[in-house]
Amino acid sequence: MFSKFSGGVHPPEQKNTESCAIEVMPAPEKVYIPFSQHTGKPAKPLVDKGDEVKIGTKIGELDGFISASVHASVSGKVLNIVDHPHPVIGTSLCCVVESNNNDDWVSDLKAGQDIGGMTEKQLLDAVKEAGIVGLGGAAFPTHVKLAPPKGKKIDTLIINGCECEPMLTADHRLMLEYATAIIEGARIFQKILHASSLVFGIEDNKKDAVELFGREGIGVVRLKTKYPQGAEKQLIKAILKREVPRGGLPMDVGCVVHNVGTCYAALMAAKFRKPLIDRILTVAGDGVKEMKNILVRIGTPVSDVIEYCGGYVETPKKIIFGGPMMGIAQYSDNVPVIKGTSGILVWQDARVVEEGPCVRCASCVDTCPMGLMPTEICSFVKNKNFEMAKAYGVLDCIECGCCAYTCPAGIPLVHYFKYGKSEVWRMSK
Amino acid sequence: MKEILVVSASPHITSKHKTSTAMRVVIAALLPALAYATYLFGLRVLFVTLVSVAAAVGCEALMQRMLGRKITVTDGSAILTGLLLAFNLPPGVPWWLPAAGSAFAIIFAKQLFGGLGYNFINPALAGRAFLMASWPSLMTKEWLAPVGGTLSGIDGVTAATPLSLLKNPANYGDPQLLIRQLSDFETVRNVFFGKIGGCIGETSALLLLIGGLFLIFLKIIDYRIVIGYLGSFALLAWLLPTQGSVLFHLFAGGLFLGAFFMATDWVTSPVTRKGRWIFGIGCGVITIIIRVWGGYPEGVSYSILLMNVFTPFIDKLTKERVFGELPKKGVKK
Numbered sequence: 001m002f003s004k005f006s007g008g009v010h011p012p013e014q015k016n017t018e019s020c021a022i023e024v025m026p027a028p029e030k031v032y033i034p035f036s037q038h039t040g041k042p043a044k045p046l047v048d049k050g051d052e053v054k055i056g057t058k059i060g061e062l063d064g065f066i067s068a069s070v071h072a073s074v075s076g077k078v079l080n081i082v083d084h085p086h087p088v089i090g091t092s093l094c095c096v097v098e099s100n101n102n103d104d105w106v107s108d109l110k111a112g113q114d115i116g117g118m119t120e121k122q123l124l125d126a127v128k129e130a131g132i133v134g135l136g137g138a139a140f141p142t143h144v145k146l147a148p149p150k151g152k153k154i155d156t157l158i159i160n161g162c163e164c165e166p167m168l169t170a171d172h173r174l175m176l177e178y179a180t181a182i183i184e185g186a187r188i189f190q191k192i193l194h195a196s197s198l199v200f201g202i203e204d205n206k207k208d209a210v211e212l213f214g215r216e217g218i219g220v221v222r223l224k225t226k227y228p229q230g231a232e233k234q235l236i237k238a239i240l241k242r243e244v245p246r247g248g249l250p251m252d253v254g255c256v257v258h259n260v261g262t263c264y265a266a267l268m269a270a271k272f273r274k275p276l277i278d279r280i281l282t283v284a285g286d287g288v289k290e291m292k293n294i295l296v297r298i299g300t301p302v303s304d305v306i307e308y309c310g311g312y313v314e315t316p317k318k319i320i321f322g323g324p325m326m327g328i329a330q331y332s333d334n335v336p337v338i339k340g341t342s343g344i345l346v347w348q349d350a351r352v353v354e355e356g357p358c359v360r361c362a363s364c365v366d367t368c369p370m371g372l373m374p375t376e377i378c379s380f381v382k383n384k385n386f387e388m389a390k391a392y393g394v395l396d397c398i399e400c401g402c403c404a405y406t407c408p409a410g411i412p413l414v415h416y417f418k419y420g421k422s423e424v425w426r427m428s429k
Numbered sequence: 430m431k432e433i434l435v436v437s438a439s440p441h442i443t444s445k446h447k448t449s450t451a452m453r454v455v456i457a458a459l460l461p462a463l464a465y466a467t468y469l470f471g472l473r474v475l476f477v478t479l480v481s482v483a484a485a486v487g488c489e490a491l492m493q494r495m496l497g498r499k500i501t502v503t504d505g506s507a508i509l510t511g512l513l514l515a516f517n518l519p520p521g522v523p524w525w526l527p528a529a530g531s532a533f534a535i536i537f538a539k540q541l542f543g544g545l546g547y548n549f550i551n552p553a554l555a556g557r558a559f560l561m562a563s564w565p566s567l568m569t570k571e572w573l574a575p576v577g578g579t580l581s582g583i584d585g586v587t588a589a590t591p592l593s594l595l596k597n598p599a600n601y602g603d604p605q606l607l608i609r610q611l612s613d614f615e616t617v618r619n620v621f622f623g624k625i626g627g628c629i630g631e632t633s634a635l636l637l638l639i640g641g642l643f644l645i646f647l648k649i650i651d652y653r654i655v656i657g658y659l660g661s662f663a664l665l666a667w668l669l670p671t672q673g674s675v676l677f678h679l680f681a682g683g684l685f686l687g688a689f690f691m692a693t694d695w696v697t698s699p700v701t702r703k704g705r706w707i708f709g710i711g712c713g714v715i716t717i718i719i720r721v722w723g724g725y726p727e728g729v730s731y732s733i734l735l736m737n738v739f740t741p742f743i744d745k746l747t748k749e750r751v752f753g754e755l756p757k758k759g760v761k762k
Contacts, residue, residue, distance in 0.1 A: 009444070011442055011444070012442075166442070233752060233753070237752075243752060243753045244752075244753050245753045245754075246751060246752070246753040246754055247753075248753065316434065317434065317435050318434060318435045318441065319434055320441055322439075324439075324440060324441045324442045325439060325440040325441075325442070326439050326440065327439055327441060328439065329434070329435065329436040329437055329438075329439075329441065330434060330436070331434055331436050332434070333434075345441075347441075350435035351441065351442070351443075352435060352437065353443055356448055356501075356504075356545075357544065357545050357546035357547070358546050359448050359545060359546045359695045359696055360546065360695050360696050360697075360698075360700055361448075361451070361695040362651070362695070362699075362700040362701075362705075363446070365700045365701060365702070365749060366702070368749075369752065370751060370752040371749045371750050371751045371752045371754075372749065372751060373700060373701065373744075373748065373749055375700055376700070376744070392748070393751045396751050396752065396753070399439070401439050401440030404438075404439075404440050404443065405440045405442065405443055405444055406443075406444050406446065407443070408444075408446050408447045408448040408450075408451055409447075409448050409546075410443065410447070412437065412438055414438050414439055414440065415437070415438035418438060
């Protein structure tokens, strides 16, 4: 079944690592665990310099409604609580833990709980306690998405297995290797939300995953391979033909979307009391010797990850956290892997495009999946006319990058929109 | 790590589709028509075209230098303007006419408004309008008969192009007979394949059609403008009291050149989908109005220039529907 949303682009998929089975990377010597790895308020530190921690020790307590706890990902000693480079927000307070190489756990992982006997409240608490956030990249605290305000009825739970970003294959591998666990995790979400239907959305470039989930007897929608198929609003439109209203949330149209990785993490949390201390990510690009899909401890510095993957080919020019369309370029390779890191791309080439004048070709208008007019918004932002930029919907931009990808003049439209958004927000304060 | 990493906003990849490659592809799509015109009217065609292109490129470089801008003649846009201007000239014009037209197009219509992307009307058509206003006789008389055919496409009538013959048939013989002859299969075939007189680039509807379809296939030009233009034109040619058949009107004159290569100019046409339909339909309506009731035999270039002027308003009035705006009824809450 093919459904669709309007706009979008078809960048080369470059899924070179799709047949690389997930490898487990051993704990590094030191981890740098930021207290802010999610949308919302940073966690409050619970440990001090010199404290001994085990894997799973809660080192940061969620603070406020939209926040998430963080846990130690290695066993050893807390060396310091200090500001450290952060892949998304520049710098952030981090807990530096030196590993004693024992990999001691706080809980006994083998003692699986009977999740069937747990109440919705117990399941939700398990997810909240484990510090789970959306693992697709946005890192929104999962327990918040699982507790819609009263009056919002959720009828459909969509599990996002699109992985529409080029080069990334971590979700694909996870689906192939842990299909039953993902489905069990999804059932937990479904139970908490009282959603009557559960459906998986998977792009048709992952036919093996589509078939596998189909065989498990679960509802799967095979979606056209088109970027940004995995963007929440576009996915809902493609599967349910519902449009999330402007400025609204998926729950406004009766659904909630979770990533496959988040489902897996939720099962681990509910069944084994395992907090979110590691994640699967893709390491790819021409600047790294061995491309891999690996299970990495949260807080592992990029340099250690690259070393595990055979090292750099040459001194790299660009390191990206995430995919090539929406990923964030890093200024240093000592930033740590965080909960939302879906991939690490290492490029030998910086690929800087010179910005030319807009020739009004309208490619951006044609490809914008949000129905915006990127070229018009861009001129308003350039002229610092933020009122008009807002009127033309700069705040509706999901920063998917289709416009800048397709622009023949090489205009970095998303760059201008990020700036425009921050100015609009500043104005409204 | 000692080297400095490059930090830039996402996305970190871009498509291969660039302004300069698009310009080159459009130029390539026009070359078959140029080659055919050279065969029809002789080497003179190449000379006129070369002068036009050279003047356009020269003026672009000169203006960019004088205005302290980066010289970007390699992007192909000035070459394309020169080429399109030459396509809009009769083949027999003196050598300085294309030079004057290109200079006006580049200096006044393009560079003084800010260069590529900022001109509000199609530079080549502005150049043509300037020449029509300044040297009307050169622009309407310097026709050459095609090899193995007549200027009008009809045997025996050698003093007028098909459209001027249609406009004033009484000047050339029995009006009823001539109009009937113009709509003959024979004449329409001549007009379609280009065995007629006319401006350098407009004669062969077939070659322009092939080039244009190629550009639509590559998504360089927008099908909405082309279909809107040709569709509204054909419909009105059928409905209105036009002389001559619908097919004759479609293939004659500069309609295909205009619809595929000039109305679709990125810079001067709307960016919204609805806007491009309106723009195309507007061009079609104005063209037929000029052909039927206007003073000129042909209305393509003025129709496009007029619609160019409306482009900013069209964009403003046809904003795209933002995702999630006014959700349709029946959406479950």
